[in-house]
Amino acid sequence: MITLREAIYTDYPSILALQRTAFQIEADFLQDNTIQPMTQSLEELEREMKTSLCIVACKEGRIVGSVRASVQDETYVIAKLIVDPSIQNEGLGQRLMRAIEQTCPAGYKLKLFTGKHNHKNIYLYEKLNYKQVSEEVVTARLQFVHMEKKHTLPATEDLEKSE
Template identity: 40%
Template sequence: MKSEYETQTLLKAMVEGNIIAGSVRAFVNGDTCNIGRLIVHPDFQNRGIGSRLLREVEQMFKEYRRFELFTGHKSKKNLYLYGKKGYKIFKSQVINEKLTMMYLEKKEIS
């Protein structure tokens, strides 16, 4: 995890002064900003924290033409959020009979 600090941007959402409610990571590969590990603690979900973290990454890397992320096919809340924010599925990959990874992209952030 220590090496990720050197190659990725990590953001955290703080609430009540000292509680980490969520976080997200991002790194650039070519003209794409890859977004990963967008998480929000269950006690703080449905408060817009995930949306704000996603928006902050997009603003920090707004000079890039494409954003990409992935989630499991059963992560309905994640898929809903990403779709609402303009991400579209462009690829799926079957990992095993219980898991298919869904890859989403968003182009030309405005």
């Protein structure tokens, strides 16, 4: 059984390790292991978490997924949805997205971005009613699709309380 809860400080090393595992596919496609998710340090993650909410998915005491969000003006920016590659395509990404969305203040816009070539992610976000609003070209290979939707209250995902 997989449970969701808010991340705590002691989760950060596991989140960072899973982030590197999950983003390795992206790094391989881009032929660039220097993308930010691959090089983020524990100290950088700690700073990020001071202004972000992070939800983790746990299975048998091990973190198998996470997602983060932060508020910028009246926009809820969702970032770094990660799922252990060994359990992808089982609905966990969708569960994590719904859980983080329910923490969004009413009336806010939800925004995120993903790699333009990452059709699996784009499909997931479109399934969750995100619409493509712009594209960003960083390099010939690194291109992003920016997506957003108006906040609606999704079905409640029960989060376990961390001790």
